[in-house]
Amino acid sequence: MSFVTLVRHGQASFFADDYDRLTPLGEQQSRLLGKYWARHGLQFSEVYTGPRSRQKQSASAAGEAMREAGLAWPEPIVIDGLDEFDLDGILHRLAPDLSRRDAAFATLLQRFRQSHGDHDRVRHFQIMFEALLMHWQSAPAAEPVHESWAAFRERVIRTIRQIVDRPGRGRRVAVFTSGGVIGATTSWALAAPDRTALELGWRLRNSALTDFVFTHNRLNVDSFNGVPHLEDPVLWTYR
Numbered sequence: 001m002s003f004v005t006l007v008r009h010g011q012a013s014f015f016a017d018d019y020d021r022l023t024p025l026g027e028q029q030s031r032l033l034g035k036y037w038a039r040h041g042l043q044f045s046e047v048y049t050g051p052r053s054r055q056k057q058s059a060s061a062a063g064e065a066m067r068e069a070g071l072a073w074p075e076p077i078v079i080d081g082l083d084e085f086d087l088d089g090i091l092h093r094l095a096p097d098l099s100r101r102d103a104a105f106a107t108l109l110q111r112f113r114q115s116h117g118d119h120d121r122v123r124h125f126q127i128m129f130e131a132l133l134m135h136w137q138s139a140p141a142a143e144p145v146h147e148s149w150a151a152f153r154e155r156v157i158r159t160i161r162q163i164v165d166r167p168g169r170g171r172r173v174a175v176f177t178s179g180g181v182i183g184a185t186t187s188w189a190l191a192a193p194d195r196t197a198l199e200l201g202w203r204l205r206n207s208a209l210t211d212f213v214f215t216h217n218r219l220n221v222d223s224f225n226g227v228p229h230l231e232d233p234v235l236w237t238y239r
Contacts, residue, residue, distance in 0.1 A: 001215065003212070004211075090145055
């Protein structure tokens, strides 16, 4: 039996000009994860990360904490297939296009754009974003995004299969990625409807752990969205 842990990246710079970098809190979350693993003596045979800075920075911070504790940390292997869905295309091309065709969505987008204060902006963003992703998931491939839902899901499943099908027994693998990838992988392992993939992704905390056990032809969910390394709820974030 082998184990693979999908790790959502630490808190990124939400609403900043450059979202794709960890905040100081995101770095702390990732370092606390590495310290947690070190305290429990976990040894990883392989570490993989998506290509985004927030994903690679999370793996680096966790690995640094492991090495400081005297434990081995494999050099992370970057795999493009672990990238998040086309967030830029969905927000900057699909959202304006949909707002011109759908009055209800246009209202949600306008409320988000007119919101003030961090709490209000996050709340209105989430309402708008959920509606937008539900449309993206059911929309035809011709929509103005780089990657359709079907193509994204197929890419995620293919990548996870490539990782778990690599040779070796008793492997323990860490994969640093994003919420969309984790939601898609979990719903696939559960044979759940497509909508479940999005709903699971929306619940994921930053630096949360989703564990699977696997053999050559089976992938089973063992735990979802765990943050045992973040003992203080103040450290729990979703963006």
